[in-house]
Amino acid sequence: MEYAVEINNLSKEYETGFLRKKRVRALDDLTLNVRPEQIFGFLGGNGAGKTTTIKTLMRLQFPTAGSARILGSDISDVKMHRRIGYCPENPYFYDYLTAREVMSYFGELFGYDRATTQRKTEELLTAVGLDEKDWKKQLRKYSKGMLQRVGLAQSLINDPEVVFLDEPMSGLDPVGRREIRELIAGLREKGVTVFMSTHILSDIEALCDEVAILRGGKLTASGNLSELLSASEGVRSLEINVEGVAADAIRDEIDFIAGAEIMAKPNGATIQVADEADIDAVLQITRKAGGHLASVHPVKQSLEDLFVRTS
Amino acid sequence: MPNDGSGFLPRILAIARNAFREAVRDRILYNLIVFVLLITVSAIFLGELTAGQESRVIVNLGLSATLIFGAFISIFVGVSLVWKEIEKKTVYSIFSKAVGRGEFIVGKYLGLCATLGVNLTVMALGVTLALLYVGGSGLIGGVWAAALLIFFELTIITGVAIMFSSFSTPALSALLTFFVFLIGHFSASLLDLASTVGSNSAVAFFTVVYYLLPNLSLFSFITETANGMLPPGSMIAGAAAYAVCYDIVLLTITVLIFSRRNFK
DSSP, rough: OOSSSSEEEEEEEEEESSSEEEEEEEEEEEEEEETTTEEEEEOOOOSSHHHHHHHHHHSSSSSSSEEEEEEEEEOOOOGGGGGGEEOOOOOOTTTTTTTHHHHHHHHHHTTOHHHHHHHHHHHHHHTOOOGGGGTTTGGOOOOOOHHHHHHHHHHHHTSSSSSESSSTTTTOOOOHHHHHHHHHHHHHHHHOOEEEOOOOOHHHHHHSSSEEEEEEEEEEEEEHHHHHHHGGGGOEEEEEESSSHHHHHHHHHHTTTTOOHHHHHETEEEESSTTTHHHHHHHHHHHHHOOEEEEEEOOOOOHHHHHHOOO | OOOOOOOHHHHHHHHHHHHHHHHHHHHHHHHHHHHHHHHHHHHHHOOOOOOTOOHHHHHHHHHHHHHHHHHHHHHHHHHHHHHHHHTTHHHHHHHTSSHHHHHHHHHHHHHHHHHHHHHHHHHHHHHHHHHHTTTGGGHHHHHHHHHHHHHHHHHHHHHHHHHTTTOOHHHHHHHHHHHHHHHHHHHHHHHHHHHSSSOHHHHHHHHHHHHHHGGGGGGOOHHHHHHTTOOOHHHHHHHHHHHHHHHHHHHHHHHHHTOOOOOO
């Protein structure tokens, strides 16, 4: 099996309005492949179609056109869903149940016996960092972060081969985010494919092997994260930090250098140039004005830049 | 890895157990039971006012209250059973797993039927205790048989409520189910009505409605029970068969509708 998830020309339209019905295209001809045993980042602004895609894969919605396969089986194959896990955005559970009861219920749905469910419940609730004293509390007393942890734990109860996480870091504090990031990285080590949508770009940069960026339901970029970032070498620039001189004192001369930009900073200035050959010219201008070089470093395109440009 | 998942029954039972647990943890159900018990107690005092008729009054009032409160539970819990899961988005975690939509509907339905069964048992027990208190133990057998018939009727009401709620709002579903409950008790009159009206189209209409809506008078045996009669075994067997067939049709329609739903 070459791909863990294959999405082919997937489209989803909704009808809105009561009398004047209008069709809104939430997903437009999306084609995407996810290789097994990697963490795949699914990015996009609000309303880009990320959750619609995941819901369609989870057979919560039916596609208007196109098809998708997970682990080689069509998404409509109920049996295939025994091999995958899903943590929805803002997990919704039965608030009259305790975390233990939720896990037991889902364990029963997978046909586990009581002892197995209990063992898995304890392992997973510990792994997601949920305090043992909270296991017997009804979920209506849980904070958003605690619910998120239960959501993650239940998505792993069947030892899934592919797990879909919709905004898994939502509601977590920095310590919690770090713990869950380590948990997700650990899943990859165990050979699990993780399909993760998130707004938190630093998590994507820290975790993901490949990414896809959606905009208005359409795919705008996809591929290996480092390749995508280095593919924009043309926009790469150099940042020169100088000290002992005010930005205004050298601005006129810097403006003569093609593509150069200057920004004031305390006790100096930051100059961005597009070409390495321009460093000498900047240094000459700085020294002439009584300043000196503090540092020079290349400015790599960040995921944020890529995200802003493509979404 | 989980087992091969070939058996749908454990999943249906797990969903049913959870639906039952939800109903039990819902305080409204407790209140209803307490309320029915209170009615039974008040029946005893009413019985004292109607000298010599205590047992009849207790059976009439107790079983009528059992039917009405059971119908209320069927209608109001039934219409919100599936709707609540969609509104609270708890279905997301269920359907992403290997659970068929049909399994979910049947599981929820059975869970509510189990709840109704427990409720009816408590209510019938209340009537039994009241009868023992006034020395009317001769009517107890009839009370339990009539309660069983009420249970069959309520399984149909629950099925109707779930069917309406699969495509409509809870308020409208409750209203429609209530109409079915009401008309269902007088459906035999529909045929009489059809025979009295002149036009062929009216006759056809009332005949179709008669066959389409459940004939709930098949389950009525309250007055007869109060008069010391026991429902014949053939009546109970016929009522059970009718309820099972009707329930299967209702659940099939519900599953067909529910299987096409998108969850936004």
